[in-house]
Amino acid sequence: MEQLEKAVEQPLLEECEASCHGTEADLRTIRAQMLDEPSIAEMAEWFKALGDPTRVKLIGALLQQELCVHDLSVLLEMGQSAVSHQLRYLRNVRMVKRRKVGKTVYYSLDDAHIAEIFHVTYEHLKHK
Amino acid sequence: MEQLEKAVEQPLLEECEASCHGTEADLRTIRAQMLDEPSIAEMAEWFKALGDPTRVKLIGALLQQELCVHDLSVLLEMGQSAVSHQLRYLRNVRMVKRRKVGKTVYYSLDDAHIAEIFHVTYEHLKHK
DNA sequence: GTATCATATGAGCATATATTCATATGTTTT
DNA sequence: AAAACATATGAATATATGCTCATATGATAC
Secondary structure: OOOOOOHHHOOOOOOHHHOOOOOHHHHHHHHHHOOOHHHHHHHHHHHHHHOOHHHHHHHHHHHHOOEEHHHHHHHHOOOHHHHHHHHHHHHHOOOEEEEEEOOEEEEEEOOHHHHHHHHHHHHHHHOO | OOOOOOHHHOOOOOOHHHOOOOOHHHHHHHHHHOOOHHHHHHHHHHHHHHOOHHHHHHHHHHHHOOEEHHHHHHHHOOOHHHHHHHHHHHHHOOOEEEEEEOOEEEEEEOOHHHHHHHHHHHHHHHOO
């Protein structure tokens, strides 16, 4: 019990020879190749944005073409407010951009890579 | 006010000519090409699994090589329990699998596509 | 057997999320 | 000007999430 619940306060890697694994020597190497914190945060934020059914639907629809809030609301069968909130979310992470024409606002994808990531993932899930 | 807050109860697409957009006619077409609910749920679940810094770190480490819980705990500088919980999460969505050797359990990626998705996304975020 | 180690798990808690409701903002029409 | 429309936003609420703590399980060593 107790063991490494406080891993944080250890010298880290220095006294790890006493542990369970067969990789003692090169935890340091692995660590050196790990992503830095900012990159990790960005990755997570990006995936999280796609990690919700409503947002997946929005992206999926916009993958086809630019659409206004109202149409998205109809397509998703959701209230205008909910759709608007999620569009703001997607806008904040720069997955989506908007274009105003009179009183209506058209949304479209703001990133070429989304399609790629989306498709790779979809194909993956299909062949599994 | 009130407008389409109840989009759900509409005939949908039938009486949409009265709305804001310029795409009235083919909302039906767009809808036809949208992903079905199960696929959407799977996509979201998949992305959600990657949508957390801790899990991104775990995947990132396992991308390099198989590792036991203890080593992951040291690498991430997190308690063993937290790591174990997240590993279970990743196992539930089949991103990760385990191999027992005595009392230690080695985790590794359970999916070839993860690396691809991970790298595409990372490259994307870097060049932005 | 007992002790120790590596991992897993359930409960509890604090925070984050997604949606709804009511209302605000900004635009067009009359 | 007022009315109607399209979208945005803040507050409230219900649910989900991630971590910690304590403890359980399962394996090895003594």
